[in-house]
Amino acid sequence: xxxxxxxxxxxxxxxxxxxxxxxxxxxxxxxxxxxxxxxxxxxxxxxxxxxxxxxxxxxxxxxxxxxxxxxxxxxxxxxxxxxxxxxxxxxxxxxxxxxxxxxxxxxxxxxxxxxxxxxxxxxxxxxxxxxxxxxxxxxxxxxxxxxxxxxxxxxxxxxxxxxxxxxxxxxxxxxxxxxxxxxxxxxxxxxxxxxxxxxxxxxxxxxxxxxxxxxxxxxxxxxxxxxxxxxxxxxxxxxxxxxxxxxxxxxxxxxxxxxxxxxxxxxxxxxxxxxxxxxxxxxxxxxxxxxxxxxxxxxxxxxxxxxxxxxxxxxxxxxxxxxxxxxxxxxxxxxxxxxxxxxxxxxxxxxxxxxxxxxxxxxxxxxxxxxxxxxxx
Amino acid sequence: xxxxxxxxxxxxxxxxxxxxxxxxxxxxxxxxxxxxxxxxxxxxxxxxxxxxxxxxxxxxxxxxxxxxxxxxxxxxxxxxxxxxxxxxxxxxxxxxxxxxxxxxxxxxxxxxxxxxxxxxxxxxxxxxxxxxxxxxxxxxxxxxxxxxxxxxxxxxxxxxxxxxxxxxxxxxxxxxxxxxxxxxxxxxxxxxxxxxxxxxxxxxxxxxxxxxxxxxxxxxxxxxxxxxxxxxxxxxxxxxxxxxxxxxxxxxxxxxxxxxxxxxxxxxxxxxxxxxxxxxxxxxxxxxxxxxxxxxxxxxxxxxxxxxxxxxxxxxxxxxxxxxxxxxxxxxxxxxxxxxxxxxxxxxxxxxxxxxxxxxxxxxxxxxxxxxxxxxxxxxxxxxxxxxxxxxxxxxxxxxxxx
Numbered sequence: 177x178x179x180x181x182x183x184x185x186x187x188x189x190x191x192x193x194x195x196x197x198x199x200x201x202x203x204x205x206x207x208x209x210x211x212x213x214x215x216x217x218x219x220x221x222x223x224x225x226x227x228x229x230x231x232x233x234x235x236x237x238x239x240x241x242x243x244x245x246x247x248x249x250x251x252x253x254x255x256x257x258x259x260x261x262x263x264x265x266x267x268x269x270x271x272x273x274x275x276x277x278x279x280x281x282x283x284x285x286x287x288x289x290x291x292x293x294x295x296x297x298x299x300x301x302x303x304x305x306x307x308x309x310x311x312x313x314x315x316x317x318x319x320x321x322x323x324x325x326x327x328x329x330x331x332x333x334x335x336x337x338x339x340x341x342x343x344x345x346x347x348x349x350x351x352x353x354x355x356x357x358x359x360x361x362x363x364x365x366x367x368x369x370x371x372x373x374x375x376x377x378x379x380x381x382x383x384x385x386x387x388x389x390x391x392x393x394x395x396x397x398x399x400x401x402x403x404x405x406x407x408x409x410x411x412x413x414x415x416x417x418x419x420x421x422x423x424x425x426x427x428x429x430x431x432x433x434x435x436x437x438x439x440x441x442x443x444x445x446x447x448x449x450x451x452x453x454x455x456x457x458x459x460x461x462x463x464x465x466x467x468x469x470x471x472x473x474x475x476x477x478x479x480x481x482x483x484x485x486x487x488x489x490x491x492x493x494x495x496x497x498x499x500x501x502x503x504x505x506x507x508x509x510x511x512x513x514x515x516x517x518x519x520x521x522x523x524x525x526x527x528x529x530x531x532x533x534x535x536x537x538x539x540x541x542x543x544x545x546x547x548x549x550x551x552x553x
Numbered sequence: 554x555x556x557x558x559x560x561x562x563x564x565x566x567x568x569x570x571x572x573x574x575x576x577x578x579x580x581x582x583x584x585x586x587x588x589x590x591x592x593x594x595x596x597x598x599x600x601x602x603x604x605x606x607x608x609x610x611x612x613x614x615x616x617x618x619x620x621x622x623x624x625x626x627x628x629x630x631x632x633x634x635x636x637x638x639x640x641x642x643x644x645x646x647x648x649x650x651x652x653x654x655x656x657x658x659x660x661x662x663x664x665x666x667x668x669x670x671x672x673x674x675x676x677x678x679x680x681x682x683x684x685x686x687x688x689x690x691x692x693x694x695x696x697x698x699x700x701x702x703x704x705x706x707x708x709x710x711x712x713x714x715x716x717x718x719x720x721x722x723x724x725x726x727x728x729x730x731x732x733x734x735x736x737x738x739x740x741x742x743x744x745x746x747x748x749x750x751x752x753x754x755x756x757x758x759x760x761x762x763x764x765x766x767x768x769x770x771x772x773x774x775x776x777x778x779x780x781x782x783x784x785x786x787x788x789x790x791x792x793x794x795x796x797x798x799x800x801x802x803x804x805x806x807x808x809x810x811x812x813x814x815x816x817x818x819x820x821x822x823x824x825x826x827x828x829x830x831x832x833x834x835x836x837x838x839x840x841x842x843x844x845x846x847x848x849x850x851x852x853x854x855x856x857x858x859x860x861x862x863x864x865x866x867x868x869x870x871x872x873x874x875x876x877x878x879x880x881x882x883x884x885x886x887x888x889x890x891x892x893x894x895x896x897x898x899x900x901x902x903x904x905x906x907x908x909x910x911x912x913x914x915x916x917x918x919x920x921x922x923x924x925x926x927x928x929x930x931x932x933x934x935x936x937x938x939x940x941x942x943x944x945x946x947x948x949x950x951x952x953x954x955x956x
Binding site: 529547 | 831832835836837839861862864898899900901902903904905906907908909912913916
């Protein structure tokens with residue numbers, strides 16, 4: 177293998193695949209990045225066996241070939257180089273990658289590319305196209321609600337389903353649930369439903385920032401994998417096996433109290449209260465009372481720390497229905513308010529032990545559900 | 554320039570449980586009275602009145618021995634709830650003097666009254682004030698030791714008991730301690746005392762004659778503590794606790810227990826009791842502890858943190874049982890088993906489940922059970938597994954398997 181490329185392209189490519197490198201693996205080759213010539217391009221690949229990323233960068237290939245080298249080492253080295261041309265040559269006999277840039281030279285000991293798992297890209301199966309920006313927004317609004325606890329694998333994933341010309345993302349960690357849907361052009365007759373690891377989607381959202389073409393999603397049920405095909409980048413992920421809980425069943429259909437509140441003000445109040453709530457399991461109390469004429473009301477956000485004191489914020493709101501006092505995990509409130517981009521949100525509650533619903537005002541395609549906290553009293 | 558003179562009080566209620574029993578039943582007053590369990594069981598003396606102590610009865614002595622020493626004693630089973638109420642009231646009186654109160658046990662507390670002279674008078678006047686208030690407001694006698702250190706205050710209090718006030722002036726510590734028998738020294742039990750006597754050390758004064766080198770060479774770390782102690786030196790501070798740090802329950806078994814099912818049943822019962830106590834106090838806790846005591850009296854404690862705080866017996870039990878299974882070898886006999894919850898939060902809460910309503914059902918169930926028990930007594934309604942043998946109705950399902 178002998179080729180040259182720019183430092184800039186190589187650094188960008190390494191950053192794209194770098195997050196898929198296995199952090200701790202018993203398989204040493206998984207800590208490496210695969211470098212392989214592919215026609216007149218250089219392909220970079222990394223995988224932790226759950227997620228794999230391929231990325232192609234422009235290169236001037238003199239001699240075909242491939243090898244793998246430690247990801248961390250190569251990335252740190254390339255980032256330290258000037259923005260100049262980099263020449264690379266593999267000494268096959270010793271699996272040593274020789275790099276030359278300006279007057280700097282380096283030799284990196286690698287592992288034979290034969291040992292690297294092949295990241296397959298499917299021939300053809302069911303596929304849909306999604307706008308990259310929309311994909312990124314949907315992931316940001318949903319993936320955070322997935323569980324980080326591997327003891328319930330299904331909940332570490334995001335349910336991605338296509339039906340009736342719509343694509344829907346849903347995630348739940350057992351205490352909260354986020355659902356976002358969007359119209360999907362040209363998919364009126366398509367049907368699919370897969371659980372994609374939230375970690376894989378979060379990587380996808382990161383990569384999608386750089387993409388201006390739609391992202392193609394392909395599901396290969398035989399190999400139990402899902403592929404996201406982008407310009408110069410492919411992301412492959414295992415599908416989580418299992419049955420996702422029926423989300424429709426837990427979305428409350430009625431409420432006894434509904435509050436219209438300014439999103440930014442609410443977020444500010446929650447952020448301040450959370451400083452005090454941290455010491456007490458993030459317990460944040462919300463109290464809604466009517467105030468003045470008609471639908472005018474007040475929302476009080478309070479939290480206290482047994483050691484350090486307490487906090488209270490008061491917000492003017494529009495309210496329908498009865499006053500209520502309820503407690504939520506303040507962290508959960510902050511998470512959801514941080515991903516809503518409308519000026520106002522709706523908060524709907526039935527009673528202090530039934531799930532609360534948060535929706536953006538004027539956006540029917542997003543709904544978030546948070547189970548309250550039980551308070552000792 | 555030396556700092557302000559430090560003044561510490563140790564306040565200790567006299568024969569506390571027995572005194573409360575006498576207070577509630579004046580007919581017992583002056584009679585030999587023992588608070589403790591059934592003498593036929595392996596229970597020990599919780600408290601004995603001074604009339605009973607005259608016969609040699611002491612706290613922590615097996616009940617069987619106590620009744621042999623004093624067969625005419627009136628035996629009263631302990632009522633810890635009642636004592637706790639009196640204890641709280643007395644601690645309130647102490648905290649009105651100074652917030653720097655370190656409660657050592659139900660009937661004993663250190664006070665740091667440094668700098669309180671302007672407010673309450675001299676240390677002796679403060680001592681008299683405490684004794685008067687406890688006597689007038691709670692009809693109980695309390696003994697006080699007053700000195701510059703916790704160590705001397707404690708010894709002074711012991712010397713003055715019962716109903717005494719002993720003040721040791723700063724600088725007089727060594728003279729005060731010298732004639733006292735070596736057992737009065739903090740940290741000296743029977744074994745160490747015998748050991749010291751073998752070296753001709755019978756009083757604290759004898760101990761003070763030894764050099765530090767000789768004491769540490771002979772007794773190691775204990776020697777260093779003894780050297781300082783004999784001179785009344787102790788820089789331990791009074792640690793005022795703002796909150797209760799844990800709620801716990803323990804059982805000393807009538808006979809050492811080695812059966813897993815029986816141990817787990819005991820654990821379940823105690824977990825329920827701890828949880829009920831948490832609920833009564835509007836608290837939740839996140840750390841579960843178990844305590845194991847073996848027949849050789851050695852103690853092991855183990856703890857684990859729950860994913861989130863709780864006030865539910867089932868959650869406490871699940872963790873406590875896991876700790877027991879990890880740390881106890883089947884067949885190993887236990888003399889005592891205890892469960893506690895720490896990491897307490899007042900008015901705290903815990904996250905409810907979105908997909909599973911059983912947590913809410915359990916909360917409602919426990920709320921109803923708490924109400925029944927507060928109205929009809931703690932034994933009005935129990936888990937089937939917690940019924941004494943023989944009371945168990947036949948064909949009844951095992952409710953402990955609920956999850």
